[in-house]
Amino acid sequence: MTPHDLGVLFDDLADAGTPTRFHLDRPFDLTPAPSGTGVTGVAGVTEWTVPELALLVRETAGALAAAGAGPGERVAIVKANHWDYDLIACAAIRTGAVPVKLSDHLAPGALRVLLDRCAPRVLVTDLDVLGRDPTVDLVGTARTTLVLGSSGDLPRGTVHLDDLSGHPDPGPHPRDDHAPLVVVHTSGTTGVPKLVSHTTRTLVHHLARFETLPVPRIGLRRDDILFNSSSYAHGRTICWTAVAPTRAPRHISVDSGGRPETADLLLRAHPPTVVEALPSRYVRLRPLTRRLDSPFRDVRTYISTYDAVHPPVIRSYLQASSRRRPVWMQGWGQSETGPLTFAFHTRRSVARAADGAATTVRDLGRPVPLKTRLKAVDPITFRPVPAGSPGLILCRTRALAPDYVGERERWTAKRHGSWWNTGDIATIARDGSVRLLDREVDHLPGFSCLQAEDMLEDRLSEALECVVLARTGTDPLPVVVTEDGTLDPASWKRASDGLPALAEPVVVGWDEVPRTGTGKVRRAALLERLTGSTETCGTGRWT
Known part of the structure; x- marks a missing residue:
């Protein structure tokens, strides 16, 4: 079955006899009334059928x-x-x-x-x-x-x-x-x-239907158990809703809170074979991977979108699986475009180097075949830059949304002829592979905040997350997020050795970092909170 009209999606699935059962970490807010509504899903109910x-x-x-x-x-x-x-x-x-x-x-x-x-x-x-x-x-x-x-x-x-x-x-x-x-x-x-x-053309025909294709190893199968932990207010999940049930996996578990103690119960009740989660959720649920009876032991595919995920997190989840060759699929794209590239990581690709050098996962893979074109241009002249040189990334995709509501001028400013301006700085190699450096608004020429974050997290086992904030006229400011808001100075000295010059780190707890609904760090807000200024190195013209 392929989706078309989301208004009748679940009717069509019911008519097709879809056997998938849905499991929730808590009851829907939509069904709080104890008097019932004619279905079994009333207050306190966390299991649902398609009908x-x-x-x-x-x-x-x-x-x-x-x-x-x-x-x-x-x-x-x-x-x-x-x-x-x-x-x-x-x-x-x-x-x-x-x-x-x-x-x-x-x-x-x-x-x-x-x-x-x-x-x-x-x-x-x-x-x-x-x-x-x-x-x-x-x-x-x-x-x-x-x-x-x-x-x-x-x-x-x-x-x-x-x-x-x-x-x-x-x-x-x-x-x-x-x-x-x-x-x-x-x-x-x-x-x-x-x-x-x-x-319908952009979201259903070009995004959702593409995902329903039975791709070997990564496509959903009828014997799969799918676990999703996301921000359901965002665009990714409406596409996911159009796709996941149509593949009719055995079970779909939905985690709304992202708390290890509640997610663990859901994971153990229905150990997943496929996991999709926000990067921030992967970080918060990471302690579950360290248990001897890992709830991720049967996972063959991890899926991540929205934001960068750093090597130690990917490594932890791949090692937590008992499968021979589990895969981590990283999608890069935007709300306006859907996914533009996919990268695949394995235990081998994120393994620590023999010489102890830090691992980085800034390689975003290649454009989606037959669906996406990318090019890197100079941010000032918009002329193409040589292969491998940093540039502003422009894209072409049939899935491009047609407008911003109430901000047509802002939409027009991001168009460059038939190309769409992503606002990201990256390199594109001769083989088409993309290596992300930073958002343009955060980019310091000759330096990648994201790569520095990869390397710091790989060297700081106590760090939940590292955020590097580029600033004009002074060294980038590293922010280290730990469980208790403390960091051994000797650990920092070892982690930063050999990296480009950085300011002294600011160490904070998880809840001290301003975030979006998807868990992304609001870098400008964090910079202002720590320094009193929101001035960054980029222009911010295409944010």
Whole structure:
């Protein structure tokens, strides 16, 4: 089965007899009412079948339609992290509306800006989001605001989702393949995120269908057990939702919290053969790989997107598998484009060198065959640079989203003829392989922050994460994240020996680092917090 209309996705899967069972680390926020909804998935339930999910989507579509969702309208979703983000999105699509997925990690002020840009007819949210900053009115951005979760004292002008239960399913509303299907936002590492509008053509035809191909070794199989730990507000997961169930694996486990103690229970109940997670989730769950009875013992494929993953993390997970040749697949791309390249790592490729030299995994692989073209250009003249020389990366892909919502000028500024400006600095070798250096806004000529981070993490076993911040007129500032916020000076001296000149490190705990909803470090915010300045080495013109 290949996906097409996300509004009837689970109906089609149910009609096809898809046997996949879904397991959650906690119940959906969409189903808190103890009175039930006609399916087994009510309060406290963490296991679902495909027919139950299909009914839940239809019932949610009925509630959204009663709230005003319909063809041409927008439904904004911002709530606690869970996979029901995508179920609500499927329900909105079923009504003919366009879902807008927004992370609850966004600051209230930034969230208000994005809601004003998308002007939703319906806002689906929770009391935690609405109550974070009384000075920021989120309710006023939509005609109807639906509240999920426990019912209690609701803010004025809001309606609890339960109050609209029982309204009839409006039935599917097919749309033109070039019409807006879903709006997602970029990570927002440098400020207010951009709203990216995808269509059925870009998201389903060119991204999702490509992933449904039965690729040997890495494609999902019917005997697989899939574990996903992600930020479900972001664009990757709506594509994942369109793909993973159609491959009909035996089990799909969904982790919303990224906490080792709860993820461990889910992993042990259904030991996965395929794992997909945010880079930050891989870091946080890494202690589980050190156990003798590793819950990752049967994993054959690890999948990572969104951000850089450093060698020690990859090495830990590959070693935790009892399979002969487990593979780590690293995808590089953007919300606007989907994946542009894939790189594959093995135990051998990330093994420590015999001479003790640090390992780096900045090689991003080659462009997706027949789907993507890349070139490196001078950031000032936009003329191609020689093979192997650092340049600004431009791409061509049919999966490119057609617009930014409310920021057409910003979209136009990133187009260069028929090419799209990724805003990344990298090298492209003669064989087409890409080696990422940095985001342009963070790049210091002659130096790669990402490569320095690779090398530091490879040498500092106590580091959860290393972040190197480039600055103008002075040495780059290394930030070392440890469990307890301390670092032995002798360890730092050994780790930094032989590297380019770095300032004295700042040592912090995990929670002291400002992050996006996907766990990416907000480098500008971190730099400002530590130095009082946000001035970086790049121009930031294409962020």
